Amino acid sequence: MTNKMDEIRYKNPKKLKVLEKCMELNKMIYQLVKNFPADERYNIVSQIKRSCTSIGANITEGNSQMYKNREFSFYSISLGSLNETIYWLDVSLQNNFLSMQEYERINKLIEEIMKMLITMMKKLQSESA
Known part of the structure; x- marks a missing residue:
């Protein structure tokens, strides 16, 4: 009989490909918002940075x-x-803070991240069933 404590193992999140993608997304967003109007610093800029970094942090x-x-x-x-990040990108596009090309590249x-995350969630569900 195995003890539940024997089943505990260390999982290194840095090995997750999805986190690499999240870091890439963070870099893209942080570069993008540098060009936003100064009066959006505490509105869209702070919201999109917060929502974007939250993705990888929660994973x-x-x-x-x-x-x-x-x-x-x-x-x-x-998820x-x-x-939420998509929403802020939509608002940014609507207000011409980014180009359609930038929007499509980030989207x-x-x-990709969404597909990877949903796959991870489906795998967890099947393991729990």
Whole structure:
């Protein structure tokens, strides 16, 4: 009979490909907002930076959870932050703070992250069933 404590293992979130993509997205967003109007510094800029960094932060925190339900919950929060980031990009595009080319380039990366995250969530669900 195996002890539950024997099953505990260290998971290194830095090995997740999705986190590499999140870091790439962060870099793109941080570069992009440097060109936004100064009066948006405490509005769109702070919101999109917060939502964007929240994606990877919650994946990292979720990946370190010992219980699958908690892990799933953090991934779900990341998914919400992804969608919030899309919203702020839409607002930025609508206000001409970025070009359609920049928007499409960032949105493509967001879609990649979303697919990877949903795959991780589906895997967790199947393991829990």
